[in-house]
Amino acid sequence: MRVKASEIEGDALDWSVAQVVQFPEIVYHKGKPVYEKAFDTAASPYHGERDRFFAGQYFQPSRNWEQGGPLTERTILKMEHQWEGESVWWRAWYTYEDYYQEGSTILIAAMRAIVANELGEEFDIPDQVAAELGIV
Known part of the structure; x- marks a missing residue:
């Protein structure tokens, strides 16, 4: 299924981030990324933030500051906020x-x-994964 990075959120966004960081400890349960085992903190290919996660915990960096915060801090160059009416x-x-x-x-x-x-502004999520994540 073809998706736009600008439109995905929730489980689909977390799955997509898992594809980018490619932590070897991540496995998939019903399409959702989850940590299979505790991390070896000495062997972190993605700047050392893996030591914050535990076996059995879902990988949800778009919703969990312990997971998404370090990724944001190490990879995002600039953040700003906009107000649209009462929305930020x-x-x-x-x-x-x-x-x-x-x-x-x-x-x-x-x-x-x-x-x-x-992955690009538009990319593919396998149909089976999309179905497991509830993307239609």
């Missing part, structure tokens, strides 16, 4: 270019920027 929207830049992603929270905007930078 966040923008996150992965690069110095004028390209950014938006979201209703800091973590959603940041994770969308990480995904768009690595």
Whole structure:
């Protein structure tokens, strides 16, 4: 299923971030990324933030500050907020270019920027995974 980085959220966004970071400890349960075992903190290919996670915990960086915060801190160059009426929207830049992603929270905007930078603005989620995640 073809999706846009600017539109995904929830389980689909978390699954997409898992595809980017590729922690070997992540397995999938009903399409959702989950940690299979505790991390070896000495062997972190993604800047050391894996030591915060535990076996059996879902990988939800777009909703969990312990998981998404370190990724945001290490990869996002700029964040800003916008008000639209009574709503606040966040923008996150992965690069110095004028390209950014938006979201209703800091973590959603940041994770969308990480995904768009690595997988593209539009990318495919396998149909079986999309069905497991409830994306139709």
